[in-house]
Amino acid sequence: MGLLASNRELTADNLVGVRGDRLLFEKLNFKCSNGTVLYLQGANGTGKTTLLRTICGLSKPHAGVIKWCGENINALAEDFHQHVLYIGHLPGIKEDLTALENLQFSLALSGSNVMEDKATAVLKMLGLAHGLNLPTRMLSQGQKRRVALARLWLQDLPLWILDEPFTALDTSATDLLKQKIEAFAHDGGIVVMTTHQEVTLHVPKFEQLRLDA
Amino acid sequence: MHKKLSTFSVLYKILERDIKVAWRRQSDVMAVFFFFIIAASLFPLGSGADPKLLNAMAPSVLWVTALLSCMLSLSRMYASDYADGTLEQMMLSNQPTVLIVLMKILAHWMLSGLPLVFVAPLIGLQFNLSGAQLQILALSLLMGTLALSLIGSIGATLTLGIRGTGVLIAILVLPLYIPVLVFGAGAVNAVSIGVSPNGALSLLGAVLAMALVFAPLASTAALKIALE
Amino acid sequence: MKNLATKSGFNWLKYASPKTFYPLAGKLIPWCAISAATLIAYGLYIGLLVAPTDFQQGEGYRIIFVHVPAAWFSMFLYLLMALYAGMGLVFNAKLSYLMATAIAPTGAMFTLLALVTGSLWGKPMWGAWWVWDARLTSELILLFLYIGYISLQAAIDDKTRADKASAVLALVGAINVPIIFFSVKWWNTLHQGSSISLTKAPAMAAIMLQGMLIMAIGFWLYSIAVILMRVRCEILERDSKTAMFRQD
Numbered sequence: 001m002g003l004l005a006s007n008r009e010l011t012a013d014n015l016v017g018v019r020g021d022r023l024l025f026e027k028l029n030f031k032c033s034n035g036t037v038l039y040l041q042g043a044n045g046t047g048k049t050t051l052l053r054t055i056c057g058l059s060k061p062h063a064g065v066i067k068w069c070g071e072n073i074n075a076l077a078e079d080f081h082q083h084v085l086y087i088g089h090l091p092g093i094k095e096d097l098t099a100l101e102n103l104q105f106s107l108a109l110s111g112s113n114v115m116e117d118k119a120t121a122v123l124k125m126l127g128l129a130h131g132l133n134l135p136t137r138m139l140s141q142g143q144k145r146r147v148a149l150a151r152l153w154l155q156d157l158p159l160w161i162l163d164e165p166f167t168a169l170d171t172s173a174t175d176l177l178k179q180k181i182e183a184f185a186h187d188g189g190i191v192v193m194t195t196h197q198e199v200t201l202h203v204p205k206f207e208q209l210r211l212d213a
Numbered sequence: 214m215h216k217k218l219s220t221f222s223v224l225y226k227i228l229e230r231d232i233k234v235a236w237r238r239q240s241d242v243m244a245v246f247f248f249f250i251i252a253a254s255l256f257p258l259g260s261g262a263d264p265k266l267l268n269a270m271a272p273s274v275l276w277v278t279a280l281l282s283c284m285l286s287l288s289r290m291y292a293s294d295y296a297d298g299t300l301e302q303m304m305l306s307n308q309p310t311v312l313i314v315l316m317k318i319l320a321h322w323m324l325s326g327l328p329l330v331f332v333a334p335l336i337g338l339q340f341n342l343s344g345a346q347l348q349i350l351a352l353s354l355l356m357g358t359l360a361l362s363l364i365g366s367i368g369a370t371l372t373l374g375i376r377g378t379g380v381l382i383a384i385l386v387l388p389l390y391i392p393v394l395v396f397g398a399g400a401v402n403a404v405s406i407g408v409s410p411n412g413a414l415s416l417l418g419a420v421l422a423m424a425l426v427f428a429p430l431a432s433t434a435a436l437k438i439a440l441e
Numbered sequence: 442m443k444n445l446a447t448k449s450g451f452n453w454l455k456y457a458s459p460k461t462f463y464p465l466a467g468k469l470i471p472w473c474a475i476s477a478a479t480l481i482a483y484g485l486y487i488g489l490l491v492a493p494t495d496f497q498q499g500e501g502y503r504i505i506f507v508h509v510p511a512a513w514f515s516m517f518l519y520l521l522m523a524l525y526a527g528m529g530l531v532f533n534a535k536l537s538y539l540m541a542t543a544i545a546p547t548g549a550m551f552t553l554l555a556l557v558t559g560s561l562w563g564k565p566m567w568g569a570w571w572v573w574d575a576r577l578t579s580e581l582i583l584l585f586l587y588i589g590y591i592s593l594q595a596a597i598d599d600k601t602r603a604d605k606a607s608a609v610l611a612l613v614g615a616i617n618v619p620i621i622f623f624s625v626k627w628w629n630t631l632h633q634g635s636s637i638s639l640t641k642a643p644a645m646a647a648i649m650l651q652g653m654l655i656m657a658i659g660f661w662l663y664s665i666a667v668i669l670m671r672v673r674c675e676i677l678e679r680d681s682k683t684a685m686f687r688q689d
Contacts, residue, residue, distance in 0.1 A: 020599050021679075058301060059441045082307035090298025096237040097230070106299075108226040109306045113218045135237070367613055371606045375596050384592050385610060388585035389617050392624035399631055416627065420620065431613050434530075438605040 008069055008083075008158050009033050010055070010190055015064035017050050024050055025211050028064070034188040035204035037181065039195070042211030048194045049089060049163055051211065055192055056086040056161045068159075082111065085157040087165060091148035095137035099128050099147045102136055106148070112155050122153045126173065142168040152180055160184065162193040174199070223308050224316050231320035234293075241289065245325045246332065249282040253336045264341040271340035272350070272401035279329050279354055280390055283361045286325045287386065288378045290317060290369040295439070304440060311433045318366045318429065326358025342401075349410045350401050353417060357397035360421040363428035364389050370435035392420050459536055459676045466669040473666035480659030487652035501565040506649075508558035510657040511551045512576070515583055516618075518548035518664065522590070523615035526608035536672075538604035541611060542594060543671035547664050549587035555580050575629040579622045586614045600679060 015028040024047030032038050040048045053059045055066055057073050057080060066073050073080045093102050100119060107114050123132055126146040131139050136147060145168045152160065160181075166174050178199060181191055185203035218226075235242050256274045257267055294300040294317075303313050333354050334347040342350065368386035372378045400413035488506030495502045522544040529537035559577045560570045571577070590607055597603035 020601070053301075056305060058304060078307050078309060081305045084305060086301070086305055088298055088301055090296070090301065092298040092302045094230070094234055094293070094297060094299065096234050101230075101233070105226060105230050106302055108218055108223055109302050109308075111217045111223060111307045367609075371593060371610055372596070377596065381592060381596050384585075385589040388582050388589060388621070389613065391582060392617075392620050395624040395628045399628060402631060413631075416624075420624075423616075423620070427613070427616060431609055435606060435609050438602055438609065441602070 007034060008188075008190065009067075010159060010192070011067045012055070013065050013067070015051075015054070015066065016062040017047050017054060018062040019047065019050050028209075030207070030209055032190045032192065032207070033205070034190065035185050037185050037191045037193065037201055037203045037206050039193060039201075039206065039208045040211060041194075041208055046211040048211060052086075052088070052161050052163050052192065052194065056084050057081065058086075083157055084159050084161060085110070085151060085155060086161045086163075087148055087151070088163045091144050093136050093144050093147055096135055098133050099123055099131050099136055099139065099143075100133065102147055103150050103154075106151055107154060110151075110155065110157070114154050119150070119154060122150050123147070125153070126150055126176065140168075142170060142173065145169060146173055149177060152177075152184070158189055160189060160191045160193070162191065164194055164196065166195050166197040166199060220308055220312070223306070224312055227303075227313055227316040228320050231317065232323065235320075235324050241286070242324050242328070245282050245286050246328050248285060249278055249329055250332060250336060252281065253278040254339065257339070267340045268342060268346075268405070271337060271342050271346070272398040272405070274340070275333055275336060275350060276354075276357075276394055276398040276401075279326075279333065279358065280361060280387075280394055282329060283325050283358055284365060284383060284386060284390075286321065287365040287369045287382050288372070290321050290366060291373055291436070292369075292378075295373050300436065301440060304436065310436065311429045314366065314370075314432045314436065315429045318362050318432070321366070322359050322362035326354075326362055329358060330354045343404075346401055346404045349404050349414075353397040353400040353410075353414065356414070356417050356421050357393050360393045360417070360424045361390060363421075363424040364393070366432045367428055367435060370432045370439060373436070373439040393417065396420060459539070459680075462536055463673060463676055466673050470666050470669050470673075473662045473669070477659050477662035477666055480655055480662065484652055484656035484659050487648065487655065492649050492652055493646065498566065501562065504558050504562045506652050506656055508555055508562060509653055510660050511558060512555040512580060513657060514660050514664065515548060515552035515555050515580065518544050518551060519583060519586065519611075519618065520615060522548060523611040526611035529604065530608050530612075535604075538608060539672045539675050540668065541608060542604065543668045543675065544664075545587055545590050545594070546671070547667050549584060549591065551660070551664075552580060552584040552587060556584065573629070575626045578629070579625050582621055582625065583618070586618070590614065 010032045012028055012030050016026045017024040017028070028051070030038060040051060042048050050059060054061050055073075057066075057077070060074065068076060068080050068083065092106055094105075097105070100116070100123060103119050103123065104114070104116070107119070120132065123129070123146075126149070128139075128143060128146060128150075131143055136144055139147070145165075149165060165177060169177065174197070178201060181193075182201055182203055185191060185201075185205075191203075253275055256270065260266060260270065291300060294303070304310055306313060330351055334342075334351050337347045337350055365382075365386050367389070368382040371385060372381050375381065396413045396417035400410040400417065403410040403413050484506065488503055492503065492506075494500055522541045525537045525541035525544065528534060529541060556577065559574075559580065563572050563574075563577075564570050590610055593610055594603050594607040597606060
């Protein structure tokens with residue numbers, strides 16, 4: 001886990017978020033260092049997703065900056081992207097491809113070269129053994145979600161940005177994911193996430209940020 | 214622990230995936246192909262089957278029909294990747310977005326433009342085109358359809374996620390297609406009137422080169438705007 | 442503190458500039474409108490009454506006093522629109538986008554005017570309402586480009602996205618305009634059968650050039666007045682919908 005050993009820091013300075021014509025949040029500040037899980041809270045429509053998308057660089061902040069290890073992420077661009085694992089609302093799963101093909105493609109997009117047997121093993125561990133070679137359109141919502149989440153077990157990237165990762169997961173999958181997040185934080189990873197589920201995480205640094213406050 | 218994939222292999226995987234997805238949904242690709250054949254065959258029914266007239270009409274008819282066929286599939290170019298979130302992942306890839314866009318365009322061309330290059334000469338026979346004309350028709354379509362996919366990508370990315378996309382793309386893209394049409398059909402026309410088609414073909418090549426440089430950049434800018 | 446200072450500077454560009462622009466534009470509009478009306482009236486007077494009858498084309502040629510300046514402006518405004526659009530993208534300046542958006546309808550109007558006057562001119566000259574002359578055809582395609590820009594702007598609900606996306610389209614169009622015009626000219630020479638040209642205007646007398654220039658300046662002032670008016674309306678409309686301008 002070489003990537004996670006070094007010190008990394010994600011900071012936001014005076015962030016202002018706007019969607020369409022609406023002001024979502026302003027003067028938002030936070031700082032996450034190794035081992036932090038930052039948990040964003042807020043009702044629907046308070047800008048959690050916008051903030052997550054801003055943090056990974058998909059949206060530009062209306063004002064303010066986000067820095068990764070002291071540098072503006074917009075300036076870093078691809079150099080920042082290679083450290084981020086973002087799993088958004090939309091799972092990024094093509095319905096005509098199989099679970100394995102989808103997983104391999106999303107790994108390839110972020111440049112990871114993962115052996116097929118390793119990818120298969122993770123999918124099996126997540127309970128997708130008999131869905132491996134079916135087009136994902138045959139899978140349930142929760143199963144598709146697991147295909148998307150499988151990347152978490154296969155890539156070492158130091159920053160995870162997870163938008164409602166527990167949605168549609170059953171209890172066993174929720175437990176697996178919880179344990180994975182905890183293990184990742186203990187290894188020095190940084191997680192920024194939202195969730196509506198009641199989940200207690202035992203991690204080195206747990207921080208909360210309310211957006212509708 | 215993991216080896217990083219080279220840029221080339223990432224890009225190859227993107228192309229491979231688009232073609233794989235299309236292969237599993239052949240009806241989409243076939244529809245464009247058949248549209249071209251059916252639409253082009255309608256013209257003689259409207260104009261009468263005078264071989265001389267057909268020969269004179271053929272370059273414009275075949276080129277305009279090819280252009281419309283390529284345009285039909287434009288709205289699908291990025292739509293499904295946009296809808297299922299893959300496009301976000303592409304933007305967050307460690308590869309430059311502009312190269313990913315270029316792969317998407319290349320895949321679109323291989324699936325909608327390239328088949329026309331092979332079938333157009335057959336339809337050309339129905340229009341009484343000579344061997345020399347057919348050759349230049351295929352060659353001009355080979356270059357021209359790639360330019361169409363490139364330019365079309367700009368329209369497709371600008372209209373991502375907007376209602377009534379199909380017609381809007383047509384309005385945005387058709388005027389931009391004009392130079393490709395003029396030089397492409399012009400090359401075939403040149404053969405018809407006994408002039409060398411080289412001038413038209415090199416101009417078409419120049420348009421293609423311009424499109425290769427600018428279209429991926431403009432599409433990338435448009436994608437970033439659409440996903441913001 | 443330094444951070445705060447830069448932030449307020451940033452805000453000034455974003456919010457205050459439409460604010461200062463609004464009253465300034467309000468003062469300019471009447472002056473531009475009045476001088477535009479005067480100059481256009483004077484230009485028409487020269488064109489219709491003062492300029493001599495052309496011995497080849499008779500009185501019909503007088504339409505060029507409208508046609509030629511309108512054609513100039515249709516192209517000039519497209520480039521100006523693309524320039525503002527580009528500035529909007531580079532500096533992320535709201536006002537630039539508003540200007541680009543406001544220019545489009547006026548540009549389209551001049552293009553249409555050039556087309557209509559062109560075909561009115563073509564009828565007595567060539568006996569047809571429409572000839573596929575290179576210039577008229579280019580003008581027609583320019584109209585299509587304007588229509589594309591306006592349609593895209595109208596189709597996107599999110600104003601910020603609409604501004605940016607149509608700005609990209611305007612730039613793409615501006616790069617394409619010379620290529621399109623060249624291709625049309627090339628097409629025109631290839632198909633010599635249809636190469637009727639409206640470009641063989643009568644040799645220009647000094648008085649004719651003067652009339653056209655006066656009309657052009659009149660059109661220019663008219664454009665400024667109408668565009669500024671449109672920008673003001675747009676500022677008001679967006680201001681009423683958003684908290685953005687009010688966020689002091």
